[in-house]
Amino acid sequence: MSHAPRSINRRNALVAAALCALSGVSWAAYPDKPIKILVPWAAGGATDQIARMLAQPLSQALGVPVVVDNKGGAGGVIGTQSFVKEKADGYTLLLATSSTNAAAPHLYSKLGFDPAADFSPVVALCEIPNVMVVPAKSPWNSLKDIVGAAKQAPGKFTYGSAGIGGSQHLAGAQFKTAAGIDLQHVPYKGSGPAAQDLIAGHLDLMIDTGSLGSIRGGLLKPLAVASSKRLTALPQVPTFNEAGTPMLASAWYGVMLPARAPAEVVERLNTELNKLLKQPDIRQRLSDMGAEVMGGTSNEFAKFTLSEIKRYESIVKDSGAPKE
Template sequence: MKLKSFLVILFSVVSISSYAAYPDKSIKFLVPWPPGGATDQVARILVQPLTKELGVSVFVENKGGAGGNIGTQAFVQDKPDGYSILMATSSTNAAGPHLFSNQGFDVIKDFTPVVLVCTIPNIMVIPASSPWNSMKDLVNDAKQNPGKFTYGSAGIGASQHLAGAQFKTVTGLDVRHVPYKGSGPAALDLMAGHIDMMLDTGSLNNIKAGKLKALGVAADKRIPELPNVPSMKEAGVPMVANAWYGVMLPAGAPKDVTEKLNAAFNKVLNDPEVRKSLQSIGAQIDGGSVAEFTKFSQSEVKRYEGIVKMSGAPKE
């Protein structure tokens, strides 16, 4: 047997034996945002059924800051062995390159896409104590008081920031942006009345609990979870703004590990209880193949160039 052929066979055997047992230890599910926001909520819905499906512990680790960039920068340095997975979002992995001069990672070259999990529309929410009861109330008051009111976000480049900037562009209103280190902290300040409004993907439970009022859903139609809340277009503000959530590995992840994770996530996403939990936070469930998510995530980088430009959000 020629040496080259022998080495190819040997390498194949070593590769198969290295990953055949995957996974054989706990898996870190990195959320590059603080606890409480939509990204964190989605990840935490998935970890228990994933633990059951994969037979090893899957745990969430939050590493927030800089619009999701700090945690993501750390993630791309991890070994691409399947024991560190990322809850990627349209904020960091599609809009980010058009909002930051230097994110610290390349959204195409530094990742191995695994699966698209879901999409969630932004909802215009205000404090329960707010005197506004409709989008018309908000818009009229803001027109009469330019610069007085504020909207919160999970940080520069987050879906709430882009949606808020888009809202300003569509309405021509002068409302001030207040960035936080995650949508969880922003929602807490919103409920306390420290900011006036937020277009958010993670507030459905607070709406149902009566802690926030919903004035409009930034989707092309009403959502089943809030049948009495109009779409933004119905409410007089024609805009659609949502966020997607998907799983990625660092660049160079083995194909068999990627495919095994894809199969596990798809099985979990088809579980009735998981679907019910995701739908309870307003999620439209996706799933699909590695190839489909790869094509989608790459196309979203280009699409968000236009979204960021239309929103009027400045580049940092």
């Protein structure tokens, strides 16, 4: 048997390796070590649920471990500040949200990162409308019940959020303005801890994006959804418009890398994540959360985030949320 083909292949490989070395390109294929998804919120909320939903199938697609790292605090700002200091090599991903990457610039005078210049957008994942929820034992059974009670006792009732600037905070501020009532805002380090206190009765209400599991479990009672139409997952729950207080509020989620990430890494992650978003089981799990799948190219996500930064300027202003 001739050994010529093997010799030729070996010689070609050596030539290719030498060319890569001369051009400064790494011979190691991406990825060749574990990847971390940084979630700038405490465990248990919608952002954390989405990250954990994607971690295992992404690990299988890429052939390396993918772990979730929660760094909550200050409405997602602390974790995001930490993220932008990471190497832009594709081994630390951010589960970005509309709160951290669109609303926060208009809520914090000292943000610690540039929402456009410090990130390399990879892909938009999904969008989830906020849902008004109260404890299962709450005497309130409608949005009108809340508005009536709040007007009789201004400032008495509380609403929780994942932190200042989170979608729950802005939705609550929007609701106060739309209904003409006064509610007390109680910020947490994530929607998970806030939801736990709501279930325990330490809060009166919350306008959340990750509460469907608790609703199905009978722990929380949904009163209205802040979308233009009823959710497929909650067909019996009216929209805010139907319930008498017109309002739209939702949160979007996506994956980003630090600024100046290699284009080929962005493209690889975009391709794999788009594939995952097309898998029936993942689409069903997102639908069960009340989410609408997005997907698309990295350029589309980049343009979307820039438009969202501008759009949230007016949302924050109209909500009356104070700047920290």
